[in-house]
Amino acid sequence: MKLKTRMLLALFLVGSPLLAINARFQNAVKARIENGYAIVLFADGTKGVFPLGSLKEEDRTWLESLSAENPLARGKSEVVVVKEAQTTAVKKTIQVATAVGPLETVQLVQPNVMRDQIDATCMLYARVHWLDIAGFYMPVVDLYKIINNSSPAHPWADPFYRQSLVGLMDKFTPRPVIHNLPGQADPFKWARDEIRKGRPVLASFPREVWQDLPPGFIAAHPWSGGNVGHQVVINGFTWNKDTQKGTFHIINSWRELPEFDLKTEAADGAMVIEQSLSPKGEPREEAAKLTVVDVTLVSSMGKTNLYKVETSDGIRRVAAPNADAARKMVESEDSAP
Numbered sequence: 172m173k174l175k176t177r178m179l180l181a182l183f184l185v186g187s188p189l190l191a192i193n194a195r196f197q198n199a200v201k202a203r204i205e206n207g208y209a210i211v212l213f214a215d216g217t218k219g220v221f222p223l224g225s226l227k228e229e230d231r232t233w234l235e236s237l238s239a240e241n242p243l244a245r246g247k248s249e250v251v252v253v254k255e256a257q258t259t260a261v262k263k264t265i266q267v268a269t270a271v272g273p274l275e276t277v278q279l280v281q282p283n284v285m286r287d288q289i290d291a292t293c294m295l296y297a298r299v300h301w302l303d304i305a306g307f308y309m310p311v312v313d314l315y316k317i318i319n320n321s322s323p324a325h326p327w328a329d330p331f332y333r334q335s336l337v338g339l340m341d342k343f344t345p346r347p348v349i350h351n352l353p354g355q356a357d358p359f360k361w362a363r364d365e366i367r368k369g370r371p372v373l374a375s376f377p378r379e380v381w382q383d384l385p386p387g388f389i390a391a392h393p394w395s396g397g398n399v400g401h402q403v404v405i406n407g408f409t410w411n412k413d414t415q416k417g418t419f420h421i422i423n424s425w426r427e428l429p430e431f432d433l434k435t436e437a438a439d440g441a442m443v444i445e446q447s448l449s450p451k452g453e454p455r456e457e458a459a460k461l462t463v464v465d466v467t468l469v470s471s472m473g474k475t476n477l478y479k480v481e482t483s484d485g486i487r488r489v490a491a492p493n494a495d496a497a498r499k500m501v502e503s504e505d506s507a508p
Contacts, residue, residue: 192233195219202234203243208312209234212243217289220315261452262306264369267407277366278407278420279304286314287426290323295332296424297373297402298339304371304406304422306451307343333490337500348449348456352485358444359435362419363408365447371422372405373445405444410435445488463501466494 201212209221211234223231267278282303288296295317299309321332340347350370352361362372407420409432418432419442433442449455462483469477469488478497480487491497 193227193230196230196233199234199237201241201243202238204235204238206312209238210243210312210315218315219319220312221319262369262450264304264306264371264450268367273411273413275410275412275417276408277363279366279369279371281406281430282422283308284311285422285429286424287429288424289318290326292318292321292326292332293402293424294327294336297404297422298336300422300424301371301373301404301448302339302343302347304404305347305448307347309339309342313342327490343451345451347451348453350447350449351482351487352444352446354481354483354485356485359419359438362405362444362447363410366405366408368447369450369453370447372447374403374405374419374421375443375445376401376403376441377443461502463498466498468494 196211198214199211200214203210204223207223209223209226209231211219211221213219221234226234264279265277266280267276269276282300284303286296286299295314299314302309317332317335318326321335322329326332340349350365352358362374365372403424404422405419406422408417410417417435419435419438421431421433423429423431463480464483465481467479467481469479471477476491476493476497478489478491478494480489480497480501482501487501489497489500491500
């Protein structure tokens, strides 16, 4: 049945003009109703998850009729289940660890699900990939709950989006253990050391300096986060101790370029190393109490500012309304169980 026929069916079901249906649902082509939510596929290929209780009766009736006529199949990402009984075992993340002559290669596992980001949400998708590699799987419904309730064009300036990024860690038991780049460490050497331990590394590209990538990729995915840049995950490397050169294997959140190898000379001055994540089940290391040394304003984005927070355990970049809030966010992250 064509879209026009479906609209006529909706008119018959709701007994009111088509305009009574919310405009965002008039371009829906498939739907699935389950567990109190409507999962909807739109004509432009995007998806959304909407609580049934929040919908108008006309919208709910329209989506229910659509789900019966053109049901949306379950994606592969929804069948991955992590049993609680497995939480005590340490997730094996190292897939390859070899040394042939001067060349060392370490490669961690891929994410269970390679995701294609919606709008400018790379900070969210990178963290989901990061968690996935370490053994913490995030259901797609939880992912869409954050996206659907955040500003699509400038999510990093949305308080709900920023708080959701912080709250990702609270969704798991045991809580994921994060390791911050120490202030005096060589970032790339530290990243390689962390990957040798089986820990994926969160990184970012603050500026448009990906000389090794085809121009078409940059054109299709323009930087729009200013100094926030584009967020990625490192899950492997090669390193030649004689030439002091190598590559980082990057996990990305673009369907056209889901992963690639970046030469260390191209990464130098372009890629910022941020944090690593322990594999699920890895014993927690005793760490010294974190102290905030200095908070510096980097840039302003409307009512939100980006701060560089220097600590005794490295530097953080934090989006917050003021310097005091940025300080408290970093201190509370350190005190979290």
